[in-house]
Amino acid sequence: MTQHVPNHLDHCYRGENPVRTLGHLFRPDRGKLLLAAAIFVVKHSPIWLLPLITATVLDVVVQHGSLGDLWQATGVLLFILVINYPLHQWYVRLLGGSIRRMGTALRSALCRRLQHLSIGYHARVHASVLQTKVVRDVESVEHMVQQSADLGLGALVTLTGGLVVIGIRTPEFLPVFLIVVPAAGFLVMRLRGHLRSHNEDFRREVEQFSSQVGEMTTLIPITRAHGLERAALGRVDGSLRQVFAAGLRLDVMNGRFNSAAWVTLNILGVLCLTGSALVAYHGWLPVTPGDVVMLSSFFTVLTGSVTTLLGLAPVISKGLESVRSAGEVLQAPDLESNEGKAPVERVTGRIDFEQVGFAYDDAAPAVEGFSLTARPGETIALVGASGAGKSTVLNLLIGFIRPTSGRILLDGVDMSTLDLRSYRRFLSVVPQESILFEGSIRDNVTYGLSDIDERTLQQALRDANALEFVERLPDGLDTVVGQRGARLSGGQKQRLAIARALIRDPRVLVLDEATSALDNRSEALVQEALARLVHGRTVFVVAHRLSTIQGADRIVVMANGTVRESGTHDELLARGGAYAELQPAAARG
Template identity: 70%
Template sequence: MTSSSPLDHHYRGENPLRTLLYLLREDRGRLALGTAAFAVKHSPTWLLPVVTANVIDIVVSHGPLTQLWLNCGLLFALLLLNFPGHLLYVRCYSRSIRRMSTGLRSAICRRLQELSIGYHSRVSAGVLQTKVVRDVETVEQMVQQSADGGLAAICSLLGGLAVIAARTPVFLPVFLIVVPAAATLVMRLRSRLRSHNEFFRQEVEVLSSRVIEMTSLIPITRAHGLEQDAIRRVDGTLHQVQGAGLRLDLLNGRFGALSWVTLNALGVGCLAVAAQVAYSGAFGVTAGDVVMLSAFFTTLTAAVTALINLAPTISKGLESVRSIGEVLQAPDLESNAGKAEVAAVTGAVRFEAVGYTYPEAADPSVADFSLDIAPGETVALVGASGAGKSTVLNLAIGFLRPSTGRILLDGVDMETLDLRTFRRSLSIVPQEPILFEGSIRENVGYGMGELPEEKVRDALRDANALEFVDRLPAGIDTVVGERGARLSGGQKQRLAIARALIRDPRILILDEATSALDLRAEALVQEALARLMHGRTTFVVAHRLSTIRGADRIVTMRAGRIAEIGTHDQLLHHGGEYADIHAANIA
């Protein structure tokens, strides 16, 4: 990772404005050029009152016509510069903003790959999706709108104040009242805007989670006639978002109205004073100056109002910066940096008095778990729900690190290993196979680059999948649909086995791989699993005892501890907990 990566920045505890400057630091030169181009292309806005004042004074005093045409020619030339100046500004700022948003999204996705499985189990996919899509888009809009509206307002303010200071300096203090008044309004309401934006953002994240939950549960909802319950559940969240959004809109509305009235009242007062001064002939203020000052009242009032109106957008954008920082600075990382890479795995796994307690849990999920597994051995874990079987699997994969004890891989403490390299020798066949919306070829060979077609077909054949794949319209190039929606459960499971086979793993994890299948599909999958398990160290978790009957050893677990260990026949003869589970299974 390069030093310029957005992941290098410490978002937590950092002012979000400073974070924003950090994200844009590589484009400082381009942004400076774009700002200069904007100043040139925007100059007619604040020069027009000056030219108008000059023309009026020339007309009133019957001055030389050459000066009149010179003023108009100057303004016309600046107008012509608007087009190339605007294009240069858009090119510079758009490229910088797009690069920033792309870099942020890439950084979030990279960090999501580095965060632990525990983090992903606590934070819903909907919330993370919102951060990648909505929050980055909000930051992008904040920068873009601040550039468009903010630069215009600042150029108008600086240009106008410079002209007033040079031409009618007596009125400069009057104009300078407008800016502090606006700043006071912004500072008083900024804290409230921030808290309301944060609350609204959290409500939208909850809504995103609810919608994803609703869509994933549609088959169950429809099957049980619970459509109205699902709608009421989402409607409750929608009303919460509506209420939070309405409160935020009302606050923004009060903020905008109050600032508009205040600033325009100041403008009217300044106009009255200028007219009175010109009428009395004091300070050399001319009729043209009154017109110029009147125009500047409107221009500068609009500029300050625009800056104030940017406050909600900026507040919302900065809150999104903080939201993104929650992911980029999440401490729950799987630490592999500087650890030894695993070049080869024989498959010997040893648990030495391993215990694990989940965060905020009162009791350990696994305690004093000791087990020595030889290369190529199949070990099955059985027990009631909550006995700790899945926790043991996650410890073996390295998704969780032991709270006590240690796990050795081929005699080496896994705490000292780069687990990413270890997992290249590991395959998992879960209860619900995870397929993406691509072809069968792409799903089976995921992450392995270009593979010979014959190698893919061999893996499908060994997984008992070729018989249905060859019947599909496009064979191995058939698109399986989102999450494999066009395939049956047994077909998806056999593709998952083919994906494991093609990797030739040394360690295999089977987590309820046949629990959701009918008898015929289970028979085909069991046959494929037997080929997959041959010669590989295998961990099996299954409620169907037919899946584990042939295991070299069966470990019965109770409350996170090992209750008994033996073969199928030994445990039945022993008449303990496994025998009770077996009897219940048969019944």
């Protein structure tokens, strides 16, 4: 079920109406929710029936009425108390299951959307902020619905039941009681706007703080190496002070809201008690002593119900703000569009860049008029100073970004017409820093592949020069590498990344500074593995070290997003142009 809801939600969410979004999420469980509400009404009936039964018992005692009325009232009360237990268990199963499914569906919708949003979106929005939306905001939505159902529904049932009993037994007092509900509604409407703005401010401060904590943990090695602990803590402390101030403002507003509601409602309760007692004392209306006790009890119960409803306003406001927060992802337009495009069934490896240009937002073009043809099995090295456009070309090749001008052809077909997800099955990337997740070596190398046998896995590790160190590990292939591969050296992680690429047998390979962070011994092992990896594949490589560049079939020198010159290593050295000028820097790299 949850697999269908996210897609449905993607198309229906518009951001302005979070209640409608919740309705879409709960649509599959509408029947269960209605049944849960009906069960709740029955199981909650002792709360609003007790004052009536108490009044009946008291009148029997004071007026020496029929004992049959006493036993009847007692029997009714005992029955509804006894059936409360099984009904409550049934209610919890129905409501709890619906809320959990809603939370699962919303998290699934967010995760699916994150997978479809462009790399540009992920570059702009910090991962910690997105994690907060998927975990914390959905939890707030679940909490809001749970509280609204348990406390809000209870308060509404009590209010409705109590007003019905008063209207039947002492209709003269019904107008007095009806004043409470409009007064409560006025308070809620008056203060809700302030609560929403404060909740939004607090949420954004927490997201900003989460982002800074994520940066702090990522930078700990650099911070420690340069003795910058005080500076790092200073940045976090500043954000903490802002979170504290926003949270305190929210708490003060909630406190004022709840206190004003409580005082107002209890003043009305005292006035009602005194008034009903005077009416009974002077005999102005046919009000019995039991009615006075009932009215007093009802006012206490109904006051508590209205106070509960008012107290839910901050919870509801926070929950709806969390729905809006999730909506910022669900309605983000920056999607990688693949729907309806032709799937890639086969790749030979010819890549043509035809006058390709790309600019990030309103900045100057990162690549402009870039033309290049890579033949199947050819290795192309991209070199140039920082900012020359090399990484942009690689991102265009992978399909992370689309050209803003020109076009890229894959085996003669415009890539803008292709489903890039199917194209990437034939592509592998070995980045500068290998990205490993906290799992076993086997899981990391075969990530996303379910039909890899042991022999193929070991051959990929052997070709990547990784099998020798894997076999020395305590648990071999089942050794857990730690978060981001923390238990392995840089060279070991890089060799696992090469094994991951090899096992996929890609037709197009991207090497992005794959050896720049390694020592000489590790680099030699990785270079030997790369030599096996690139064989027979179309390869695009970005590197500074001569050992990686000089073996390429063609070297393309870039500057300011354009091609300055291209040729083999020897041809470019003999030409004495831009490439020859880069050699001292490359040799030092």
